[in-house]
Amino acid sequence: MSDRHLCTLLSLYVLCALCSLLTAAHGLTDEQKEFQKVAFDFAANEMAPHMAEWDQKEIFPVETMRKAAQLGFGGIYVQPDVGGSGLSRLDTSVIFEALSTGCVSTTAYISIHNMCAWMIDTFGNNEQREKFCPDLCSMEKFASYCLTEPGSGSDAASLLTSAQRKGDHYILNGSKAFISGGGDTDVYVVMCRTGSKGPKGISCVVVEKGTPGLSFGKKEQKVGWNSQPTRAVIFEDCAVPVTNRLGEEGQGFSIAMKGLNGGRINIASCSLGAAHACVQLARDHLLVRKQFGETLSNNQFLQFKLAEMATKLVASRLLVREAATALQENRSDAVSLCSMAKLFATDECFNICNQALQMHGGYGYLKDYAVQQFVRDIRVHQILEGTNEVMRMIISRNLLTES
DSSP states (O other), X not given: OOHHHHHHHHHHHHHHHHHHHTTOOTTOXXXXXXXXXXXXXXXXXXXXXXXXXXXXXXXXXXXXHHHHHHTTOSSTTSOGGGTOOOOOHHHHHHHHHHHHTTOHHHHHHHHHHHHHHHHHHHHSOHHHHHHHHHHHXXXXXXXXXXXXXXXXXXXXXXXXXXXXXXXXXXXXXXXXXEEETTTTOSEEEEEEESSSSSGGGEEEEEEEXXXXXXXXXXXXXXXXXXXXXXXXXXXXXXXXXXXXXXXXXXXXXXXXXXXXXXXXXXXXXXXXXXXXXHHHHHHHXXXXXXXXXXXXXXXXXXXXXXXXXXHHHHHHHXXXXXXXXXXXXXXXXXXXXXXXXXXXXXXXXHHHHHHHHHHTGGGGGSTTSTHHHHHHHHHGGGTSSSOHHHHHHHHHHHHHTOO
């Protein structure tokens, strides 16, 4: 056998070995592997065939998401007594990674919806849980998370939306920016100021669509995440019953941050799914695309690049799953690990997707090829749920204050 033939066989062996790595099932229980398989199948059959159309026509795929809810994906970590699946944070990460291989944008919205449902389930009283959670878990109704404002992004504790109490209602005035699902969703989990400046003056209320004084801005035109609408949410003398407040007055910022710890795991998991899909797309392209008389899979530089991509994907996945476990167990290092996972996975997975596009050459820049959509859809993951600069602040602060 010639050296060239041996090199070809070795390169094919390496590329095929990547298939095993990319199953993403290593270390999972049989039950988790079943959740994963259901999610992968749903992504392949119900999402991937429509991903480009949803992106180009900016379609919010309500019926597809309701099909996902029938599989238990509308309230994955919500308690079963109000319609949730009662699964763990690790289970949730596995599911969101698998779903994102079919459409990152849609899965990312589902992850935000799940976060809102969990917040109501966890911090609401029984009446609130029974009122809101069943319809959210079935996705008969959809939810949006409202923290960011035009003047307060990373500095969320400086938010200005006010909630003045008058009798048995709060009168809300102000606006929220960049709200996923805004205008198309039914339930808005809103952080508003009921007290003095700073985080201790913030409360959390649930505002229902149709409430007088609630309106929405224009639909934003975005680089990615086009299967979910994004609008400003505006409150003008919007009267919300005090009975819609989650927890006590002044607990809102704490509730928001606890929601975001899980949200960071969720969005990191969505990045894993995009990277997972892009490594597969790159591998398949290298095996069929010919240049200089042979397939690109014989090019050692590209072999090494693919190996680096797969390594970074597996490393990111391990960190995300460790953080998910820490959050589930309420460990003391959970906040730092959630921040590390979000920082590392969203940065590395974007680089993986971007490298996959580069491997496609000019074809990667065409909208006929899915790789470009994965790149566009996960770029924002480095910004939302706390920017990656804020993640570095959280991690370093915790390191510097350890006793």
